[in-house]
Amino acid sequence: MNDDAVRRASELLLKGATMLQDACPDCNNPIYKLNDGAMRCAYCDKGVIRESSLNKAELKELHQDEDPIYQKIMSLKKQLQAEEDPDKIIKLAETIKKLQEIL
Numbered sequence: 107m108n109d110d111a112v113r114r115a116s117e118l119l120l121k122g123a124t125m126l127q128d129a130c131p132d133c134n135n136p137i138y139k140l141n142d143g144a145m146r147c148a149y150c151d152k153g154v155i156r157e158s159s160l161n162k163a164e165l166k167e168l169h170q171d172e173d174p175i176y177q178k179i180m181s182l183k184k185q186l187q188a189e190e191d192p193d194k195i196i197k198l199a200e201t202i203k204k205l206q207e208i209l
Contacts, residue, residue, distance in 0.1 A: 111135070114148040118146065118148055121140075122140075123141065124139045128145075130154055135147060137154050178205060179205050186202065
């Protein structure tokens with residue numbers, strides 16, 4: 107850890123944070139649990155979320171940007187916004203609805 111990270115870690119501990127056995131997924135340094143329950147990496151100086159603490163819906167939302175179906179829906183929505191032909195609008199809307207049902 108660099109000096110800034112050591113200072114941040116010290117400040118977190120002085121404020122009552124607890125150093126966890128878990129490591130930051132980005133830098134592999136210890137994660138600190140704050141009094142409000144949030145988790146933070148002192149080295150990266152950013153918040154950390156433990157996937158196991160999320161419910162199924164929250165976990166799905168966290169990773170939806172990686173889902174190819176979600177990406178296709180977003181692409182179709184952009185096409186829908188630009189489309190003026192009523193038949194094509196209906197076809198795009200129906201496709202989006204079917205894809206959303208899959209998600």
